[in-house]
Amino acid sequence: MLEARGLTKYYSAIAAVRDVSFTLRPGTVLGLLGPNGSGKSTTVSMLTGLLEPSGGRVLFDGRDIRDFPLEFKARVGYVPEEAHLYTYLTGPEYLSLVGGLRGLEPARLARKIQEFLEIFGLADARHEQLSAYSKGMRQKVLIAAALLHDPDLIVMDEPCSGLDVLSTLVLRSLVQALAARGKMIVYSSHVLEMVEQASTEVLILHESRVVAHDSVSRLREVLQLSSLEQVFRKVVAASDVDGVANGLVKVMEQ
Ligand SMILES: Nc1ncnc2c1ncn2[C@@H]1O[C@H](COP(=O)(O)OP(=O)(O)OP(=O)(O)O)[C@@H](O)[C@H]1O
Ligand SMILES: [Mg+2]
Known part of the structure; x- marks a missing residue:
């Protein structure tokens, strides 16, 4: 079992992650969503033990990962954001x-x-x-x-990055197969379809805080929305994407 308890990270006075908590059991998959800069990579790095939190703890099978770093690292597989x-x-x-x-x-x-x-x-x-x-x-x-x-715990930071359509489908199926074997998987992604289909639960970060955490179906139900895209737009108060795109075109043409 993996537990994040009040995970917090500050870079000088700037909060990158504030008070992130969740519990992940064997056979479950947590998808991390959030806009650029919302704290996904920072959270993921703290879960692997590679980045020291400013506050809070990560427990693996009930033990703080700082108390058995070598054994913990032997049980984790990590796909970093940048190779x-x-x-x-x-x-x-x-x-x-x-x-x-x-x-x-x-x-x-x-x-x-x-x-x-x-x-x-x-x-x-x-x-x-x-x-x-x-x-x-x-x-x-x-x-x-x-x-x-x-490994028993697989942590992936944007694993679909650069993958073609078929490989993304393979990855989605791989995540499901790993979960079926009792592995724990945490991954961040901007591919909503992947998160919607391959996660048992979703955690949405916005401005370094958790703004939603539940199963995809519960989030849809609670917010009375039909897709994860709508849930995401609602909880991160997404701006008008067409307006932003048109603004970019206007600047380009100036
Ligand atoms: N090494 C660092 N030094 C200072 N600030 C940092 C550092 N790493 C991240 N940050 C800041 O922490 C915040 C969260 O960054 P993080 O990389 O975790 O976001 P992210 O959700 O992974 O974004 P993206 O979707 O772009 O990958 C941002 O404001 C970022 O500027
Ligand atoms: Mg990132």
């Missing part, structure tokens, strides 16, 4: 490095890497350096790297 990949390595070399650090036995690791690359359609690019991979190809390497050691 800091070693661009001079090939995909298999990068995965070998990550799997080695995770302590996977070499023959098992090699087999896993080969199969991940095949499933993700990256086998043909196995001799290429990551610098020559497209954004979507690099994203697939990051997803594979997060899953190599069969």
Whole structure:
């Protein structure tokens, strides 16, 4: 079980995340939604133990993750928002490095890497350096790297970023399959369709605070709206998107 209790992060005097709390049980998927700058990546980084909160705690199976950092990290797979990949390595070399650090036995690791690359359609690019991979190809390497050691908690920051339509559908199905195996999944996304279909619950952040947290169907019901898009627009008081777009065109034409 994963529990966030009053998670808060300040950068100097600026609040990036204020008082985020939730509980996630095995087999459940939490989708994090929110406008740019609302605190999703900051929240996700604190959940992985990579970013120290200014206040609040993260508990994993009832224990503060700061009390057993190595064991906790062994049980977490993390797909970061921005890839800091070693661009001079090939995909298999990068995965070998990550799997080695995770302590996977070499023959098992090699087999896993080969199969991940095949499933993700990256086998043909196995001799290429990551610098020559497209954004979507690099994203697939990051997803594979997060899953190599069969973690119990999978935390992904915008995992659909750069993925094509089919790969996004695969990811959605993967999230559901992982949950069915009792994994806990937290991910942020701007793809409402993905969040609507692949999450057991949704947490919406706005200006660093939680403005909604419930199942998609409950949020729709409570707010009497038919789609997550309408829920999102309502709780983040979204501005007139057509007006903003027209304003941009006007400036461009000045
Ligand atoms: N390292 C940092 N130093 C200072 N401020 C930061 C830092 N990281 C994030 N912030 C601030 O914290 C707030 C939340 O940022 P965060 O990256 O968590 O947003 P986000 O919801 O992930 O946005 P996006 O959708 O653009 O990825 C923003 O106001 C941002 O400027
Ligand atoms: Mg972010």
